[in-house]
């Protein structure tokens with residue numbers, strides 16, 4: 684019985700020793716790093732500075748300890764095999780004109796010489812559009828609409844010219860949902876009848892690559908603009924359409940009467956009421 688108890692005790696101690704050991708290994712840092720989820724995202728921005736492109740990457744998990752971690756991109760580069768990204772707080776980036784923009788690159792998270800995780804990405808398919816700017820809204824009284832114009836940085840670029848825009852607006856107060864309008868030009872109109880009268884509206888716009896070759900993500904939203912809708916025109920139920928219709932129909936009726944009168948004398952009367960031959964006159968002639 685004693686021997687059995689001792690055997691159990693020894694086994695128990697062994698198990699403890701083994702499980703304890705894995706916790707205080709000398710290369711614990713490396714193992715911790717392995718255990719972390721190093722999933723990351725990257726996006727590119729083309730021609731941000733002359734012919735230079737920008738690649739930005741970051742970890743999905745913002746709590747990750749990035750102290751010794753590096754990002755490296757290899758392949759599909761012009762004059763070099765690999766480039767290491769710069770680090771600014773938790774964001775990794777590189778501005779370069781070395782991207783070939785053809786074929787895909789390997790983007791790896793490195794701890795020392797070791798690749799922790801790699802992703803195969805093509806720079807031309809992870810393009811984040813640049814946010815539009817100068818969003819302006821002008822009320823056009825005659826047209827009963829609002830003319831919306833903005834500036835898209837892509838218009839001046841060589842590679843990614845075709846982008847789709849998403850204009851969103853809503854009343855500034857309250858919790859209304861945004862109304863979205865998709866467009867490919869940098870101007871559009873919002874009919875006044877689609878908006879509440881005498882209300883302040885908030886409006887913003889963003890863009891996404893719309894191209895067979897360059898694909899990717901929505902830009903940030905442009906800074907919001909505001910505009911105010913005018914007071915309702917037909918106050919007190921006075922409708923400017925109704926009186927004009929009345930005047931118009933009265934005028935047409937008047938015209939019809941005159942026309943009928945003229946025609947009656949010249950055309951219709953002779954037909955429906957032909958002048959009978961004067962018997963007396965005819966007889967006299969004989």
Ligand SMILES: *[C@@H]1O[C@H](CO)[C@@H](O)[C@H](O)[C@H]1NC(C)=O
Pocket residue numbers: 722723724743
């Ligand atoms: C990481 O974040 C990106 C962008 O926010 C997302 O598309 C991707 O699915 C995320 N990946 C994981 C594994 O959570």
Ligand SMILES: *[C@@H]1O[C@H](CO)[C@@H](O)[C@H](O)[C@H]1NC(C)=O
Pocket residue numbers: 757789791796797798801
């Ligand atoms: C890490 O990944 C890069 C890019 O794929 C590769 O060139 C390099 O050989 C890898 N390094 C190691 C140590 O596996």
Ligand SMILES: *[C@@H]1O[C@H](CO)[C@@H](O)[C@H](O)[C@H]1NC(C)=O
Pocket residue numbers: 858859860
């Ligand atoms: C806004 O949209 C959500 C989801 O589509 C919907 O549940 C909600 O009722 C909408 N709110 C308004 C004020 O229309």
